[in-house]
Amino acid sequence: MSxxxxxxxxxxATGSIGRYAVAAALQQGYTVRALVRDQxxxxxxxxxGVDxxxxxxxxxxxxxxxxxxxxAIVFTHGTTTSERDVRDNDYTGVANVLRALGPxxxxxxxxxxIGTTRPGVAYAQWKLRSERLIRASGNPYTIVRPGWFDxxxxxxxxxxxxxxxxxxxGSPADGVIARDQIARVLIDSLDIDAANHKTLELIADLGPEQDELTTVFAALTPDSGESLDAAEDLVDLPTESEPELFRDDLATITAGRLNAGD
Known part of the structure; x- marks a missing residue:
């Protein structure tokens, strides 16, 4: 057990998912720190009780x-479906936090x-690149791709x-999930060994919510440490053809992992 x-x-933390994540983390006994722009x-x-x-x-x-x-770090931030906004906030936010974390x-x-791997969808590709940085970082992780909120x-x-x-x-037909459940899965994953190195699409079905999620996580295929992509994804984005911004971030974060002796 880790x-x-x-x-x-x-x-x-002040966003529509982040607020639920803060509440869930406090309820589970964590010391909670929130990154905020306006105190x-x-x-x-x-x-x-939140720092x-x-x-x-x-x-x-x-x-x-x-x-x-x-x-532990939980990323709940998100912007629009604009390629520029997702690149400059969603993706860059992950890259900058990983750089600050270092080794x-x-x-x-x-x-x-959900739908992050859709071919030709520019904003989705930047979300996918943020996932790739997490996998390359050498940190234990869980990547959650929720369906349509609420x-x-x-x-x-x-x-x-x-x-x-x-x-x-690209519609609710892909699956739906409540915001508080997204937050619960993110926070629960921090303390479930079976969630480590897993990437998943998260939706809800008819029926009551489970009291415990270990068996649900355990049924998933773990990501390969030899790939930047999720275990069962079909992705055609060769690293050598990726934007310079991503390649530079990937090189820095991978170097940090090697310096840490991973």
Whole structure:
């Protein structure tokens, strides 16, 4: 059994998923740190007991205090379906936090989206690149690709984890899931060995929510340490053809992993 993390950094803590993630982490007994841009605003949103650290994902020089001393990081941030916004915030935020973390190890939970591997969808490819950086970092991780937020019916609470990213209609037909359940899966994954090195699409089915998720995680195929992509994905994005930004970030993060003796 791996050591349970103690201090969790929530990235995107004041967002619609992040708030639930903060609550779930506190309920599970973690020391919770939130990366925020506006301390006064965050204090009015987040519960007492959360350590508010000022920083911006797009300004790497501000992220050192946020990652100092944490042993888990949960990424819940997200923007629009604009390629530029996803590249400059969703992707770059992950890259900058990993750079700030350097060779130190932290248990990571990353939220992206169902349909991330859709061919030719520019904004989705940047989410996919953020996943690739996490896999290359050498950290233990779980990558969660949720379906459409809060389209589920009241009796549609059974948590289902899929792989292969085969649902790519770009509509709620791909699957639906409640926001609080997304947060629960992200936080639960930090302390479940069977969740490590797993990438999954997260949806809900008719039925009650499970009390425990170890067996659900255990049924998934782990990612290969020899690939930047998820275990059952079909992806045609050769690294040598990727944008220079990604290749530079990948080289830096991989070098940090090697320097750590991985």
């Amino acid at each position: 050591r349970r993390p103690s201090t969790v950094l929530i990235v995107g 006064a605003r965050a204090a009015g949103i987040l519960p007492e 508010l650290v000022i920083g911006e994902l797009t300004r790497p020089e501000t992220l050192g205090p946020a990652v100092e001393g944490v042993d 130190r190890q932290a248990r990571i939970a990353l939220m992206t989206a 389209y589920n019916q009241p009796d549609q609470r059974k948590i289902v984890m899929l792989q292969g990213d085969g649902r790519q209609s």
